[in-house]
Amino acid sequence: xxxxxxxxxxYGERFALRDISFSAAGGEILGVLGPNGAGKTTAxxxxxxxxSSGEGEVTVGGFEIFKEPMKxxxxxxxLPEQPPLYQDMTVSEYLSFAWDLKGLGRKNKxxxxxxxxxxxxxxxxxxxxxRNLSKGYRQRVGLGQALLGAPxxxxxxEPTVGLDPRQIIEMRxxxxxxxxxxxxxxxSHILSEVxxxxxxxxxxxxxxxxxxxxxxxxSDSLEKTGRLHLRIAGxxxxxRSALEGAAGVAALREEPxxxxxxxxxxxxxxxxxxxxxxxxxxxxAEARLPILHMRGEELTxxxxxxxxxxxxxxxxEDAAARTPAREEAAEGGRQ
Numbered sequence: 275x276x277x278x279x280x281x282x283x284x285y286g287e288r289f290a291l292r293d294i295s296f297s298a299a300g301g302e303i304l305g306v307l308g309p310n311g312a313g314k315t316t317a318x319x320x321x322x323x324x325x326s327s328g329e330g331e332v333t334v335g336g337f338e339i340f341k342e343p344m345k346x347x348x349x350x351x352x353l354p355e356q357p358p359l360y361q362d363m364t365v366s367e368y369l370s371f372a373w374d375l376k377g378l379g380r381k382n383k384x385x386x387x388x389x390x391x392x393x394x395x396x397x398x399x400x401x402x403x404x405r406n407l408s409k410g411y412r413q414r415v416g417l418g419q420a421l422l423g424a425p426x427x428x429x430x431x432e433p434t435v436g437l438d439p440r441q442i443i444e445m446r447x448x449x450x451x452x453x454x455x456x457x458x459x460x461x462s463h464i465l466s467e468v469x470x471x472x473x474x475x476x477x478x479x480x481x482x483x484x485x486x487x488x489x490x491x492x493s494d495s496l497e498k499t500g501r502l503h504l505r506i507a508g509x510x511x512x513x514r515s516a517l518e519g520a521a522g523v524a525a526l527r528e529e530p531x532x533x534x535x536x537x538x539x540x541x542x543x544x545x546x547x548x549x550x551x552x553x554x555x556x557x558x559a560e561a562r563l564p565i566l567h568m569r570g571e572e573l574t575x576x577x578x579x580x581x582x583x584x585x586x587x588x589x590x591e592d593a594a595a596r597t598p599a600r601e602e603a604a605e606g607g608r609q
Contacts, residue, residue, distance in 0.1 A: 281330035305472035357416025361405035410441030505567035520557035
């Protein structure tokens with residue numbers, strides 16, 4: 275549904291994006307991750323046709339965004355971080371205005387708007403002025419605008435910024451429901467949000483695409499920690515003695531027990547040792563200590579993100595990239 279191929283965006287000698295390529299299939303929720311200033315917003319603005327790219331191409335629903343912009347834009351709905359709302363309009367007035375602005379015609383207009391309001395759960399406030407709505411409801415109105423015309427692709431830029439915890443949960447549920455009928459492209463720097471709703475993620479760092487895959491596949495592709503979590507039946511003193519005698523073990527940590535007559539342990543291997551499972555098995559078997567549970571320690575999404583970006587987030591927001599006039603200074607200065 276969405277294809278980004280070899281897109282590069284530069285300002286003078288500075289690169290905002292450098293030869294990035296990725297795609298989002300029909301019915302997929304794809305998360306775009308990256309530190310502040312990495313180029314996420316630049317990428318989103320190019321995909322939506324708000325900015326031109328220096329090189330490469332973007333197609334939405336089979337239409338190239340810069341060669342056939344009107345056809346491509348009819349295939350997508352866009353919710354920027356700050357929804358473009360008219361505060362003095364009521365919810366229904368605003369959606370009617372947005373419908374006309376998109377040139378969707380008069381046929382089924384009333385029923386379609388009513389269906390959109392029902393989907394994003396704003397039908398109970400349709401007669402209220404937008405300025406009197408909470409931040410959460412305004413985000414829903416903006417999402418309703420993006421859904422008008424039933425576009426195949428929905429593009430969301432930081433959709434939960436500024437929402438309270440309950441509103442965040444509700445917005446995530448809405449996004450997950452959208453994935454059943456639409457391709458969803460979600461830009462965020464909130465890792466828990468991406469993990470909660472996305473089928474796949476791409477990571478952008480310093481304008482480059484550094485990863486593309488599911489959280490599990492990215493974890494599998496990175497270096498393993500080699501750490502083991504174990505639940506072992508028997509006396510803790512005897513277990514510690516057996517584990518300390520296993521080849522390749524550097525350190526142990528006894529953890530809170532969740533089963534009677536058993537203890538839980540974190541086993542940390544020596545540097546350079548990545549698989550000590552057999553050594554652990556034989557050492558415990560020799561001591562006649564049954565292993566009730568064993569699992570390797572997988573990288574969390576936070577650890578994956580930090581390894582891929584290799585530096586903490588910039589203190590500056592890439593919000594400066596949201597207008598062409600400021601993007602050069604913002605993206606160029608940070609790359």
